[in-house]
Amino acid sequence: MRPSIPLGDLLRSAYADAAHDAQLPRYRVLYAAIREAILDHRLAPGTKLPSTRELARDLDLSRNTVLSTFDGLLAEGYLEARTGSGTYVAKGAAAPRARASRGARERAASGSAAPMPMPTLSRRGSRLAAFAGGRDYEILPLSGGEPDFSLFPIRQWQRLHSRHLRQGKAELLDYGSQGGYRPLRRAIADYVRVSRAVNADVEQVIVTGGTQHSLDLAAQLLADAGDVAWVEDPCYWGARCVLQTRDLRLEPVAVDDEGMNPDAAAPGSAPRLIYVTPSNQYPLGVAMSLARRRLLLDIAARSRAWILEDDYDSELRYSGRPLASLQGMDRGQRVIYFGTFSKVLYPGIKVGYLVVPPALVEAFRNALYDLQRPGQLTVQAALAEFIERGYFMTHLRRVRQAYAEQRELLAATLKPLEDQGISLSSQPSGLHLVVRLPPHVDDRALAARAAERGVLVRALSSYALGAPRACGLVVGYGYAPADQIVDHGRRLVGVIRDAARPNGRSGAAANFAPRGPGALRRSA
Numbered sequence: 001m002r003p004s005i006p007l008g009d010l011l012r013s014a015y016a017d018a019a020h021d022a023q024l025p026r027y028r029v030l031y032a033a034i035r036e037a038i039l040d041h042r043l044a045p046g047t048k049l050p051s052t053r054e055l056a057r058d059l060d061l062s063r064n065t066v067l068s069t070f071d072g073l074l075a076e077g078y079l080e081a082r083t084g085s086g087t088y089v090a091k092g093a094a095a096p097r098a099r100a101s102r103g104a105r106e107r108a109a110s111g112s113a114a115p116m117p118m119p120t121l122s123r124r125g126s127r128l129a130a131f132a133g134g135r136d137y138e139i140l141p142l143s144g145g146e147p148d149f150s151l152f153p154i155r156q157w158q159r160l161h162s163r164h165l166r167q168g169k170a171e172l173l174d175y176g177s178q179g180g181y182r183p184l185r186r187a188i189a190d191y192v193r194v195s196r197a198v199n200a201d202v203e204q205v206i207v208t209g210g211t212q213h214s215l216d217l218a219a220q221l222l223a224d225a226g227d228v229a230w231v232e233d234p235c236y237w238g239a240r241c242v243l244q245t246r247d248l249r250l251e252p253v254a255v256d257d258e259g260m261n262p263d264a265a266a267p268g269s270a271p272r273l274i275y276v277t278p279s280n281q282y283p284l285g286v287a288m289s290l291a292r293r294r295l296l297l298d299i300a301a302r303s304r305a306w307i308l309e310d311d312y313d314s315e316l317r318y319s320g321r322p323l324a325s326l327q328g329m330d331r332g333q334r335v336i337y338f339g340t341f342s343k344v345l346y347p348g349i350k351v352g353y354l355v356v357p358p359a360l361v362e363a364f365r366n367a368l369y370d371l372q373r374p375g376q377l378t379v380q381a382a383l384a385e386f387i388e389r390g391y392f393m394t395h396l397r398r399v400r401q402a403y404a405e406q407r408e409l410l411a412a413t414l415k416p417l418e419d420q421g422i423s424l425s426s427q428p429s430g431l432h433l434v435v436r437l438p439p440h441v442d443d444r445a446l447a448a449r450a451a452e453r454g455v456l457v458r459a460l461s462s463y464a465l466g467a468p469r470a471c472g473l474v475v476g477y478g479y480a481p482a483d484q485i486v487d488h489g490r491r492l493v494g495v496i497r498d499a500a501r502p503n504g505r506s507g508a509a510a511n512f513a514p515r516g517p518g519a520l521r522r523s524a
Helices: 007-018 026-039 052-059 063-075 102-110 123-131 154-167 182-196 211-222 237-245 290-303 358-372 377-388 391-420 443-452 482-499 507-511
Strands: 079-082 086-089 205-208 228-233 249-256 273-276 306-310 335-340 352-355 432-436 472-476
Touching (some): 007 052, 026 063, 052 063, 063 079, 123 237, 154 377, 182 205, 182 335, 182 352, 182 377, 205 211, 211 237, 211 306, 211 335, 211 358, 228 237, 237 249, 237 273, 273 290, 290 306, 377 391, 391 432, 391 482, 443 472, 443 482, 472 482
Parallel strands (some): 228 249, 228 273, 306 335
């Protein structure tokens, strides 16, 4: 079978079409042109190609370029050389054409093509793609939970990191097979023992890629598909996403002013995992009471469940000492403690850690290595020195002061809302405030209206796993200079005042319909 246009013209045209990337070597351009012509059946099996000398002359290329191209295509089976005859398109180079249906032939003749079918995801993949929690989390002045990167001492960090790179230690260029760089694990163990009352030695510390990585590793090792996981309701979206994609059955447990309330769990529920943020519940910002902590530890011991303690924003407490960890109270070795450096340093550092009971150390180390092949040991070495030299604590004091001032400024800017019976969360910690709204206001519609005014806040109801129990907005203050906190805060006050009017039907509030039963239900 011969091409419908002269072979030389076809190759010149194909080469011209493929030559749009000036950075590609010419032999790669020619290779791509001939290969695509073969795969598209424009060069049929058995077609004889011009000689390398002739093709080089026609395309204004060196003969070595054409020889390199032919060598590659011969090696990959697209072409075949016949001694004394020349070079031909190999018989099996392109897949046979599928026989089109009559309807497909008619559509092709009329110029209309059927749309390509969407790829089929697994059930797990479909849930994950539909959830897409991160797409609404753009960093803007009042985004919740975002730190201020500009506070990080970047030059100090560069000196430490560069020094470890210059030393060129071979062990820092390998994978980390022992659960992380030992000096960093030792520094973490010392830090959490003193600041968080965590019972830990260096062997119990496992360095990970952050809290979600820690949670995923724990879920894989400690639970099977279909096992029950208790999660706070409302719940951190990242934790919810990880647990769902591990095919666990999430059971929401209500959070009140004392934190997660196990008495509100479904009757007879037997959890395998219990995910909690006891020091600073996300997103409500409440601390778990001592009575609840004891109850949760008792439940875990009796049911042989594992408590996953996410010590969210524990360092960012602006009055008094940080609260002691739940893990520090545990006598039954049922708590896995999570920490991260992403909030107090910068998110892209992607260094978190686990403190696991001694009996689990070997399993977690092996799984981390086998599943993730962890690395970045030069970063871990720099971080260990950053902590050991006292730079970390100096930086921590600096960010606490800065965030405390920003929190006070945001609270003062939003204070006029209290005249309408709207309350603000009071716990002096974390990176956001919660604005509690009247029940007749649709907080998702209100968040959308605020976004139209350039203010990105999050609806409290969007964190609920079932029917929302509370209506409000999560308003951040970490990633915002003072003038933007005031400007965006005032805009938000205006939007909320309109929406919070009792009849919900004047001004901008006309966009907000009262909430009906299940109107804000979000699939778990």
